[in-house]
Amino acid sequence: MIDRLVHWSRYATGLAALAVALMILHVVIDILSRTLFDRPLLGTAEFVAEIYMPFAIFAALVGVQAQDAQIRVDLIDRLLSTRARRVLDAAIALCIAVIGAFLAWHTGDQAIVAAGRGESIDLIRFSVPSWPGKAIVSVGFGLMAVVAAAQAVDRMHRRS
Amino acid sequence: MSPVDQGGIALLVAIVLIVLRVPVGIALGLVAFVGATALLPFSAVVSLMTRVPYEFTASWEFSAVPLFLAMGAIVFHAGLADELFGLVQRLVRRLPGGLAVATNLAGAAFGAASGSSLATTAAVGRLAIPQMLRNGYQPGLAAGVCACAGTLAALIPPSIPLIVYAILAEQSIARLFFAGIVPGLLTAFAYAAMILIRCRLNPTLAPTARREDLPARTSWTVIALPLLAVIVLGGIYAGVFSPGEAGAVGAGVATLLALLQPGFGPRRLFDALREAAKTTAAILFVAIGAFMLTRYMALTGLPATLADLVELWSVSPMLLIVGSAALFVLLGMFLDPFGVMLLSVAVLLPVFERLGFDLVWVGIIIVKYIEIGLITPPVGLNVFAAKSVSPPEITLPVIFRGVAWFLVAEAFVLAILFAFPGVTLWLPNTLL
Numbered sequence: 001m002i003d004r005l006v007h008w009s010r011y012a013t014g015l016a017a018l019a020v021a022l023m024i025l026h027v028v029i030d031i032l033s034r035t036l037f038d039r040p041l042l043g044t045a046e047f048v049a050e051i052y053m054p055f056a057i058f059a060a061l062v063g064v065q066a067q068d069a070q071i072r073v074d075l076i077d078r079l080l081s082t083r084a085r086r087v088l089d090a091a092i093a094l095c096i097a098v099i100g101a102f103l104a105w106h107t108g109d110q111a112i113v114a115a116g117r118g119e120s121i122d123l124i125r126f127s128v129p130s131w132p133g134k135a136i137v138s139v140g141f142g143l144m145a146v147v148a149a150a151q152a153v154d155r156m157h158r159r160s
Numbered sequence: 161m162s163p164v165d166q167g168g169i170a171l172l173v174a175i176v177l178i179v180l181r182v183p184v185g186i187a188l189g190l191v192a193f194v195g196a197t198a199l200l201p202f203s204a205v206v207s208l209m210t211r212v213p214y215e216f217t218a219s220w221e222f223s224a225v226p227l228f229l230a231m232g233a234i235v236f237h238a239g240l241a242d243e244l245f246g247l248v249q250r251l252v253r254r255l256p257g258g259l260a261v262a263t264n265l266a267g268a269a270f271g272a273a274s275g276s277s278l279a280t281t282a283a284v285g286r287l288a289i290p291q292m293l294r295n296g297y298q299p300g301l302a303a304g305v306c307a308c309a310g311t312l313a314a315l316i317p318p319s320i321p322l323i324v325y326a327i328l329a330e331q332s333i334a335r336l337f338f339a340g341i342v343p344g345l346l347t348a349f350a351y352a353a354m355i356l357i358r359c360r361l362n363p364t365l366a367p368t369a370r371r372e373d374l375p376a377r378t379s380w381t382v383i384a385l386p387l388l389a390v391i392v393l394g395g396i397y398a399g400v401f402s403p404g405e406a407g408a409v410g411a412g413v414a415t416l417l418a419l420l421q422p423g424f425g426p427r428r429l430f431d432a433l434r435e436a437a438k439t440t441a442a443i444l445f446v447a448i449g450a451f452m453l454t455r456y457m458a459l460t461g462l463p464a465t466l467a468d469l470v471e472l473w474s475v476s477p478m479l480l481i482v483g484s485a486a487l488f489v490l491l492g493m494f495l496d497p498f499g500v501m502l503l504s505v506a507v508l509l510p511v512f513e514r515l516g517f518d519l520v521w522v523g524i525i526i527v528k529y530i531e532i533g534l535i536t537p538p539v540g541l542n543v544f545a546a547k548s549v550s551p552p553e554i555t556l557p558v559i560f561r562g563v564a565w566f567l568v569a570e571a572f573v574l575a576i577l578f579a580f581p582g583v584t585l586w587l588p589n590t591l592l
Binding site: 010013014016017018019020021023024025026027028030031035045048049050052053054056057058059060061063064067069070071072073074075076077088089092095096099103106107110130133134137141 | 178179180181182183184185186189190206210211213214217218219220222223226227230400401405408409411412415430433434436437438440441442443444445446498499538539
């Protein structure tokens, strides 16, 4: 199951990579347009902040969790027995799953409220909606929680 | 128990959780959340803390992190830095410890494309360690110079730690970028001088490299890194784009150059962007936890109390910053350097601010401290990175012993930075 989750998490990371690619393209076009033609693109900073950044970070979060790439300190690794390490790893994964689910629930609530109100940053000619960025925060935490829960089960199972 | 006491206990709990291998971001955020529930109603804490992930990261300023990480990842995936490294090796081949000096200079040059110490160590080490070992270099020197050369990337712009510090400490990213240049180059020269002296005194450490062992080819790619550095820093200096936008321009130019390389296509470009996104998520996840902790610390009043105490005891500012080195070394033994920096920003920055320090200078000193933490045991992440690209017979103690000499050079550089703040501040004050 873990292998399948790692595989599926690649699609989410791909979405994050796409957000980074679009961010690069959007900002470069804005700079070229304002430097060469004195016509800046309207709303570049808003698109970057509201759309690209949340997608670049939170869509990638599940891949970080799936590959155990969260920043952590492996100081006591060598002091623990294999079994103690598995129990500790399972407990930590469970803790991440609970926290991820809690954050997914509450940030999801905020995203639903934002979508219901049609929250957006209004510019002169158009507006940048803020709910997709808020929604991906919740989805990102939710997927992280699912993967962490699967990791916890996997580690407990391996112990027995 | 007073809120200040609670804050102190919360910090200790955070450190214990991190030592127990809880991810740093989770440990900091959890402690902040639970701590805040003792001071505010639960619903208020939920509202205060769960808004942080979106509000903190949906930010124009933070876009510099993925953009510069993308630039570095594209440069490394396309091998755009490899031939410049070969050229430097040929130029300094006859110097005592020539290949080690070249590796060190390559670390500084790679730092101009990458903002990450670990990525730079791995990239430099992958190329340099096998070559140095083939030429009979002492293993500790060969792997040690790669571990240390990587730390230069955190000072030489663009630098991810400096971007994150600038945002949390509300300082100008551009000023911090320019402030990092002279200390970064000074460190590279101090390393080079130390290698030259050691290898002149003991030539068996590093025999002169055979010309046929070095790459002979030189193509246009040798100008890729200097070109990126000139475009990024020149554009910021000329005011054509902001430091954050410079990341997009750098990544765009790196993409164009990479696509000219044989074998580099859309698939590898996408792999590089995927890697940049994942590293961004891992770094900013810690930063989210740290920001929650900063909010909680402000609620407890601990930083303000510390600042009051320092004033009351009339601690001299210089003693405080030198003394804080001991705290960083101590925390660096248990925490990852990024966690150390973010914790220190949450707790110590108000103290430094109250004492009238230039926070740009403080930022450079803090990054210097955490970079030293990257090469000192037991948690020396750069040493681990060097180990990961070394042959199995080079053990961690061998690399740590090799690194010890570089710490002597670091002490020398720190003494200069303490004694002459102008070394750090001259460039940003002159240019910006």
